[in-house]
Amino acid sequence: MHPLLKQFGATLKESFHNLVPILLIIIGFQALVFQTLPPDALTIAMGFGIVIFGVAFFLMGLEVGVFPLGNSLSSEFLERRSLVLFALFGFALGFSASIAEPAIIAVATQAQTITHGALDALTLRLIIAFSVGGITAFGIIRSLLGWPIAKIIIGGYVIVLLITYFAPKEIIGLAYDSGGVATNVATVPLIVALGIGIASALQGRNVLKDGFGFVALAAITPMISIQLYAILVLGDDFSATTEVFTQAAPKAKERFSALKVLADLFETFTSILPILGTIIVFQYLVLKKHLPNLGRVIIGFGMLVVGLYGFIVGIKLGLFPMGESIAHSLVEKDNVYFIYLFAFLIGFGTTMAEPALIAVIKQADRYANVRLNVTIIRLLVALGVGCGILLGTYKIVHGYDIWLLITLLYGVVVMCTLFAPPQMAAFAFDLGGVTTSEITVPIVTAFGLYLATNIEGRDALMDGFGLIAFASVFPMITVLGYSIVSAFIAKMVEPTP
DSSP: OOHHHHHHHHHHHHHHHHHHHHHHHHHHIIIIIIOSOOTTHHHHHHHHHHHHHHHHHHHHHIIIIIHHHHHHHHHHHHHHTOHHHHHHHHHHHHHHHHHTOHHHHHHHHHHHHHTTTSSOHHHHHHHHHHHHHHHHHHHHHHHHHTOOHHHHHHHHHHHHHHHHHHSOHHHHHHHHHHHHHHSSTTTHHHHHHHHHHHHHHSTTOOIIIIIOOHHHHHHHHHHHHHHHHIIIIITTHHHHHTSOOOOOOOOOOOOOOHHHHHHHHHHHHHHHHHHHHHHHIIIIIISOOOOTTHHHHHHHHHHHHHHHHHHHHHIIIIIHHHHHHHHHHHHHHTOHHHHHHHHHHHHHHHHHTOHHHHHHHHHHHHHOSSOOOHHHHHHHHHHHHHHHHHHHHHHHHHTOOHHHHHHHHHHHHHHHHHHSOHHHHHHHHHHHHHTSSTTHHHHHHHHHHHHHHHSTTOOIIIIISOHHHHHHHHHHHHHHHHHHHHHHHHHHHSOOO
16 A cells, blocks of 8 residues: 555544544534434534545645645755845745635635624735734744744733723724634644744754744734724724624525536635745745655645645535534523533534644654653643633623733733743644634634624624634643643652752
């Protein structure tokens, strides 16, 4: 058997195991709580099957093409010894990865629909793309010069919270969620690979301490820029023009045909086309070198396209309708405790199935100079996301101020950072960004928006967004807390000289 086929078989099996928690949660709720099958159960089951194959192709694409390419590009630019050129590449890569990111497009379009055009989708996408591009360039400079990442990220969160105090309350949840979706399927793999490649190539650098932090920085800047846009450009008129929001009209059921499948595959390819264009321009026109292992790179990106298409189709057929269906049933049941239980379980289950999270933890374990327990870290991150979505749901139900809750949580993050081992801080921050990817975002966003539009006194824009923000901050707390406890125990059992 060809090694790639054997590797794909193992990855497909792993993908199925990763999605089992979501299936158990949904089947358990339908059987024990609702005691009925969801509408279009067969279509939803088909969607989950497609997602399983999509995850497998996605992970294979990362391993075969994306991660090796990122490491190779880092080495090439380091050999050129041009800080400006490397930073320019970082900007182009961050911008191109974000401008066509499907999750960013989805959230921006939802915001435009809900606000009846008060927020323009293209403007939001450009703000996010420029933010991610600029901070990726800064992250490369930071990594090359060895500036301490923990202090920079903490400073970034302080700026976010200060700006949030002055921002229109209607924009806060969207701004924080935009930071989450900015670190998504098209952005994370290459950014992580760049960081690891730089830290691995420079003598005396620690991969965990110096190679990570790019994702966390890319999540912070959209929060700042979107809120600044609301303050400086939209101003007080924004609140006046968005007082009443209505739920978007349901979309017509999507029909599939061979021609439509090909058209959607091409559309998926165009979402990573800006990334490929950036790489080709810099590789052949700036570095003036051929891509190493070109065949594997082509195969890897081909698998990435197929995997991403599988995500999109499976999400439309399975995850998004299931999120709305269960939210509808929970609201009708009129029992907040079931709502809270589902919020925690779906956060935990989707995170355990998150392919980007699995890939990043494995990369960290592969290159770090300390051994990481991949299973325990996944469980800690999933527990954090579950707690975050639980708290975010509690906020929606009771209408609490997101600024106060987020401020308290980031205060806890800062305190944990001060006591955690230095090499774990950047890694923990990145894990908070990686959790909000293709599986987590659609079902959680659908769940939050449905609750906000069906609970009296709540607002779709102000209350419906924000779950992703809570899902991002809690994993930082759980991973940093675990590292503090582990370091303390190791110190206690260390034999005295």
